[in-house]
Amino acid sequence: MNWTWFHRLGSPPSFYRFAGRLAPWLGGLGLLLLAYGWYAGLVLAPPDYQQKDAFRIIYVHVPAAAVSLSLYVLMALAGAVALIWRMKLAEAVMVATAPVGASFTALALVTGMLWGKPMWGAYWVWDARLTAELVLLFLYCGVIGLNAAFDDARAGARACALLAIVGLVNVPIVHFSVEWWNSLHQGSTILKFGKPAISADMAWPLYAGLLATYCLCGHAILRRAQNELLLRERNTRWVRELATELGGGARVS
Amino acid sequence: MTKRQKRMAAVAALVAGLALAAVFGFTAFRKNMMYFYTPTDIVEHKVADNARLRLGGLVTVGSLKRGDGLNVEFTLADCEKSLPVRYDGILPDLFREGQGIVATGQMKDGVFVADEVLAKHDENYMPPELAKSLKTADGRHSCAPFKSVMQAAN
Amino acid sequence: MSPEFWKMGGYALYVWGSFGIAAGIYLWNLIAPRLRRRAILETLLDDE
Numbered sequence: 132m133n134w135t136w137f138h139r140l141g142s143p144p145s146f147y148r149f150a151g152r153l154a155p156w157l158g159g160l161g162l163l164l165l166a167y168g169w170y171a172g173l174v175l176a177p178p179d180y181q182q183k184d185a186f187r188i189i190y191v192h193v194p195a196a197a198v199s200l201s202l203y204v205l206m207a208l209a210g211a212v213a214l215i216w217r218m219k220l221a222e223a224v225m226v227a228t229a230p231v232g233a234s235f236t237a238l239a240l241v242t243g244m245l246w247g248k249p250m251w252g253a254y255w256v257w258d259a260r261l262t263a264e265l266v267l268l269f270l271y272c273g274v275i276g277l278n279a280a281f282d283d284a285r286a287g288a289r290a291c292a293l294l295a296i297v298g299l300v301n302v303p304i305v306h307f308s309v310e311w312w313n314s315l316h317q318g319s320t321i322l323k324f325g326k327p328a329i330s331a332d333m334a335w336p337l338y339a340g341l342l343a344t345y346c347l348c349g350h351a352i353l354r355r356a357q358n359e360l361l362l363r364e365r366n367t368r369w370v371r372e373l374a375t376e377l378g379g380g381a382r383v384s
Numbered sequence: 385m386t387k388r389q390k391r392m393a394a395v396a397a398l399v400a401g402l403a404l405a406a407v408f409g410f411t412a413f414r415k416n417m418m419y420f421y422t423p424t425d426i427v428e429h430k431v432a433d434n435a436r437l438r439l440g441g442l443v444t445v446g447s448l449k450r451g452d453g454l455n456v457e458f459t460l461a462d463c464e465k466s467l468p469v470r471y472d473g474i475l476p477d478l479f480r481e482g483q484g485i486v487a488t489g490q491m492k493d494g495v496f497v498a499d500e501v502l503a504k505h506d507e508n509y510m511p512p513e514l515a516k517s518l519k520t521a522d523g524r525h526s527c528a529p530f531k532s533v534m535q536a537a538n
Numbered sequence: 539m540s541p542e543f544w545k546m547g548g549y550a551l552y553v554w555g556s557f558g559i560a561a562g563i564y565l566w567n568l569i570a571p572r573l574r575r576r577a578i579l580e581t582l583l584d585d586e
Binding site: 189 | 417
Binding site: 158165169173174178183184185187188191192195230231234235237238241242245246248249347348350351354355357358361362365370371374375377 | 539543546547548549552553555556557559560563564566567568570571572574575578579582583
């Protein structure tokens, strides 16, 4: 099999330029969608028949929980590519995804607690869903810590990739925990097919918020991957040229 | 086999091995991962007498009786069986007849005496007007999320 | 906005707390990569 196209796509300078062009669009689109989603969620959407205004926490909780799982899958996939093809770009993407994923996992946990206290009657319970999501946060933190513990970035990336892949078993557990086991946490609303689980005027702000969060995560990962590439390729000509170009301009101004 | 193919096989084997281990592990410990028992478990299978446990179900419509102070008595049901429950304490905002709840406590003379009651709401969200027009909504929830632990384990 | 809106039906602390923490996380994800990029470029220039 011929893999040259794959290696060309993964060439650090071309990805750096590609990311630099794509990131502002993702960031702008994400902020616009988020502004709409939050405004519509807080002001336009009617209160829930049962949970009243407390249900509005869904507009920050569900997008955070959704990306916490998606980004973990991305991180593990990038890790697998890094392990198999020894690709620097994949290492950069994996390392870049960890802090973004960790921050949204933490957000999902905290907003879940702030939702649980007034509705369930407790900030925290050790049911399967909550426990598995906490394990997810520990896995992200493990990848971040492991990466920081290595002086050699490439050896660190290999260790992180292994941990990320091992932790992948936790992803279906988080997602299906509410179906496999009795839990206090309710089932999935947006991935439930058939009868309407959420009325349209409540659903649209949620979809906007979900898309916004994916865009903003994409933005953050591209920017962080760019940073990782600058560090990993610091002795190459393209990075040195870029540094003098950007840094020189910054010093004059 | 090239070096790259060997690494590919190693990663695939790692993922497959982990998935298999997870499936066996969770099948074996399925019962222990359950957050609560249901009235059917207690009525039919007699989960160790006097054991402290969590009991989940729907508050039967028409069964709620308020006593002195914070004391309440009601019947808790899953899709098959029901049990009388007694509780003395602060109830969550969502507590009412037809609502799903999870109570912590133990059986005493055929009554489940709870010392903590949490609300378990469902995944449906709608404005009040819509809820009123739907017969199944507005305080009447599905019993489906309350699955018998013992039947699942068998 | 009316005072009723800010009260969130009595759940103000939980709703505004959640949105406030969320705003912090989103903002951090926008700003942190930028600050790090600046720091990296500075060390790269110092190396030369």
